[in-house]
Amino acid sequence: MPNRKEVTVSELRLDAVSKSFGGLHAVSNIDLVAPQGSITGLIGPNGAGKTTIINLITGTLRISSGRVFLDDVELTTAEPDVIARRGVSRTFQNIRLLPEASVLDNVIIGFHRHERSSVVAGLLGLPSSLRETRALRQRGMEILKRFRIERFADAAAGSLAYGHQRRVEMARAVAAQPRILLLDEPVAGMNDVEADELGDLYEELAASGIGLLMIEHNVRFVTRMCTRIYAMASGKMIAAGPPGEVLKDPNVIAAYLGDRYAKG
Amino acid sequence: MSFLGQYIPLLDTVLLAVGFAFSQQVVLRAGVFSVATAGFAAIGSYCAAILVTRLEWHPLFAMAAACLFGALTGFLLAQPLARLRGIYQAIATLAFVQIVIAVTLFAEPITGGGLGINNIPKSVGTGTLAVAVLVTAYILHSVKQSGVGRAFDAIHQDETVAAVLGISIRKYQTLAFLISGCIAGAFGGLQALNTYSIAPTTFSFAFVIMVLGYIVVGGRRSVLGPVVGVAVLTLLPELSRFMAEWRPILTGATMILISTYLPLGLADTLIARLRMRRLSHAQPEGGHSVRTPS
Amino acid sequence: MWIFGGRSAPGDPSETCVGRIVAWMIAQQILNGLITGSVYALFALGFTLVFSVNRVLNLAHGAVFMSAALLSYYLVMIGTPFVIAAAVATVVAGGISMVVEFVALRRLRRFSPHVMEFAALVTTLGADIVLVSLAHKLTAAQTVRFPFGTFPNQFFLLFGLRISLLQIIIVLSVACMLSFLVFYLYRTSAGLRLRAVASSDRASLLLGINPNAVYAQTFFISGIMAGIAGVLIALSFNSINAHMGESYMLKTFVIIVLGGLGSVPGCVLAALFFGVAQTLCVAYLPPGSADIILYALLFGMLLVRPAGLMGNAANISVVGRNA
Incomplete structure (x- = not known):
């Protein structure tokens, strides 16, 4: 089966996913597809339920109804760590690093799902474990260089400036070599130059076969990056398609600006 | 020599204390809020003492049994507790310690009740204790250098992040309980074989x-x-x-x-x-x- | 034997008579258990109050309780009338509790909640050790007792069951404290501020509420409750020592887990249930086994339903498909 790779399109798929807290519907009936190798956007005003979607995919919230698949594996009820080991990585809207650990250690922990040396080897300090640790440190440094933060390798992650912390978080997510990477407002608070710099990196990642799903408010950035975007409002999906179309959609404009601008 | 001699009991106490502290450190390091070390220590201690005095086992085998028993208890205790939140873990493990103490008081025919077990032959000296501390320190140092230690650190600092990175909190907290139980069981056993007598109040x-x-x-x-x-x-x-x-x-x-x-x-x-x-x-x-x- | 003072009708067949006596003894045990339970409730309520506002387990609560008992003893010994001694001891207990908050917790609030949770256990434990060791030195490690006749030893019959004046006072003061707490929490502006801080101290700061004042207040009320419980317990068992708080702390853990951490009605119900269960265990089971059963109950509860009977199911484990 030489050309099997072309036949099966690898993707993250949500089928009619809903989430309610008590009687309140946070998101309802969401269908979404994020294929590997391309960048998908998820936009919508504050409170639309975008971050809830990411929490549902990664398993930090329980799905009320509907199903989530990665390729053909169902993730609907899986625990967060299982989902991560299947190849779903994420970043957080309010960056979450391990503040006491060094920058390098923060990246190395991203490799966790690929570590092979056994627990016993770790306990006894066997060469296999020590070798792996050395190799991981080296690979960690390479990733830090790619994100141009290698000079902070030994500093405590919590002591870095905001922009650098964001890079460390990205580096950690990349270290996990995910199949799907979920980005929650990756360029929030950055200027256009910084954003574009990161944008190049995302394109690189997509080109290497990773599927990216990003929540973003920056319309310019989304238009530049995404092949397809989804728009949400009040927990519902209101539009989906190429950025040009979706951003012109009257429903989307109404959701962002209020009804009276929709017909303008 | 006699000048040093008077400090030997103090040195023994210190070495035992370091051992128990290692056991406590392992769990805290993995973000587990356990105070079960006292319970594991009591189990290891009684296990070794009973095997040596009543069944006349060789101290070496009794020690192995104490380690094993401690580890097993740690493993079993972890099953329900590994997913509870910090404060609940603290309360549950405190309840565990109380149950162990209450059982040692209650099961008088086997444990000697409130009087405990006396006339345990002394087979563990300062040298053995020092070796045990060094071995434990080596293991903990190795853990620190390995993926296990990194997982512990991640869980300790942010459980959500750890899980999102694919670290199974249940697996690593179970491991932490197991190691902690093994270390405390071992030093509990060593204490029994070092101090002639043990009683429930020792582990209160x-x-x-x-x-x-x-x-x-x-x-x-x-x-x-x-x-x-x-x-x-x-x-x-x-x-x-x-x-x-x-x-x-x-x-x-x-x-x-x-x-x-x-x-x-x-x-x-x-x-x-x-x-x-x-x-x-x-x-x-x-x-x-x-x-x-x- | 006082149990034969009941009103079993003459001429009953002896079998039913024995049956009645047994039933009646059990009823008496249940009554005693309820009264013990209401003291537990008072003790545990103060603890729960602090937990629900501060999100910390105040391990020094038992030491505050012991301090009140010991102080009332010393005041009685220097000739203070009992009622005044009890009142002073209770208020001082509230003060000690505030000092605990100031020394052990105030500086910890700059940490993240996750770090603070652990640090608070350690610092309040430290405060507990300091208070208990001071009391230990003060009493020279002895158990002390009120002089005979400090409190009148009167008994009444209630539906054929024996109840002492002290027990009646215990029940009354527990009922008073409970109604005060409910009134305070839900009918006063101070209570409103307290609930605001409990739900979010940052948000309440924006509303112009000073969280520190509220924290101090909760510790004061909690200390008062511990103080009343301490004096009542000291009287009913007439035995005061530096370590008397420890066993109550351990029982309180069982109670708050049964009732659900932070739940006031759950706490009261669980305390009453625990009082009865403990009294019956001690009365009818082999000596020494009561503790095993009660702690096993706690342990089992944590496994089956960690949120307790009336607690909220959220926030039991940090990660996982929770909500």
Whole structure:
């Protein structure tokens, strides 16, 4: 089966996913597809339920109804760590690093799902474990260089400036070599130059076969990056398609600006 | 020689305390809020004492059984507790300690009830204890260098992040309970074979407090932490009569002060400071300083 | 034997008579258990109050309780009338509790909640050790007792069951404290501020509420409750020592887990249930086994339903498909 790779399109798929807290519907009936190798956007005003979607995919919230698949594996009820080991990585809207650990250690922990040396080897300090640790440190440094933060390798992650912390978080997510990477407002608070710099990196990642799903408010950035975007409002999906179309959609404009601008 | 001789019992106590502190440190390091060390220690201690006195096992086999029993108890205890939140883990493990003590009091025919087990032949000396401490320290040092240690650190600092990175909290907290149980079981056994007699009161609430105190004072991450903690809390009061008299009050006050002002503990704070200093020395004059990156 | 003082009708067949006596003894045990339970409730309520506002387990609560008992003893010994001694001891207990908050917790609030949770356990434990060791030195490690006749030893019959004046006072004061707490929490502006801080101290700061004042207040009320419980317990068992708080702390853990951490009605119900269960265990089971059963109950509860009977299911584990 030489050309099997072309036949099966690898993707993250949500089928009619809903989430309610008590009687309140946070998101309802969401269908979404994020294929590997391309960048998908998820936009919508504050409170639309975008971050809830990411929490549902990664398993930090329980799905009320509907199903989530990665390729053909169902993730609907899986625990967060299982989902991560299947190849779903994420970043957080309010960056979450391990503040006491060094920058390098923060990246190395991203490799966790690929570590092979056994627990016993770790306990006894066997060469296999020590070798792996050395190799991981080296690979960690390479990733830090790619994100141009290698000079902070030994500093405590919590002591870095905001922009650098964001890079460390990205580096950690990349270290996990995910199949799907979920980005929650990756360029929030950055200027256009910084954003574009990161944008190049995302394109690189997509080109290497990773599927990216990003929540973003920056319309310019989304238009530049995404092949397809989804728009949400009040927990519902209101539009989906190429950025040009979706951003012109009257429903989307109404959701962002209020009804009276929709017909303008 | 006699001058050194008078310090041998103190040295034994210190070595045992370091062992128990290691057991407590393993769980805290993995973000488990367990105070079960006292329970594991009691189980290991009674296990070794009963096997040696009643069944006349060789001390070596009795010790192996104590380790195994401690580890097994840790493993079983972890099954329900590995997913509970911090405070609940603390309460549940405290209940576990109380159950162990209540059982040792109740099962008088086997455990000797409140009187405990006496006339245990002494087969463990200072040398054996020192070796046991060194072996444990080596294992904990290896853990620190390995993926297991990294997983522990991640869970301890942020469970959500750890899970999102694919770290199974259940698996690693179970492992932490198991290691902690094994270490405490071993040192409990060593204590029984070192001190002639054991009783339920040995492992009561005061034991829980002291062991927790060692880690709070010393530090949760470095292997040096428990050693420093034990040194401060047991050796300092021995230095003067006055301090010995006020020892519990000093312990309490030290715990408050260190938790408030040096939450990492003495050893860990020192290590962090040294690392910071090395970092700032390593940066060339024109280079970027750590705190204000360009 | 007082149990034969009941009103079993003459001429009953002896079998039913024995049956009645047994039933009646059990009823008496249940009554005693309820009264013990209401003291537990008072003790545990103060603890729960602090937990629900501060999100910390105040391990020094038992030491505050012991301090009140000991102080009332010393005041009585220097000739203070009992009622005044009890009142002073209770208020001082509230003060000690505030000092605990100030010394052990105030500086910890700059940490993240996750760090603070652990640090607070350690610092309040430290405060507990300091208070208990001081009391230990003060009493020279002895158990002390009120002089005979400090409190009148009167008994009444209630539906054929024996109840002492002290027990009646216990029930009344527990009922008073409970109604005061409910009134205070839900009918006063101070209570409103307290609930605001409990739900979010940052948000309440924006509303102009000073969280520190509220924290101090909760510790004062909690200390008062511990103080009343301490004096009542000291009287009913007439035995005061430095370590008397420890066993109550351990029982309180069982109670708050049964009732659900932070739930006031759950706490009261669980305390009453625990009082009865403990009294019956001690009365009818082999000596020494009561503790095993009660702690096993706690342990089992944590496994089956960690949120307790009336607690909220959220926030039991940090990660996982929770909500």
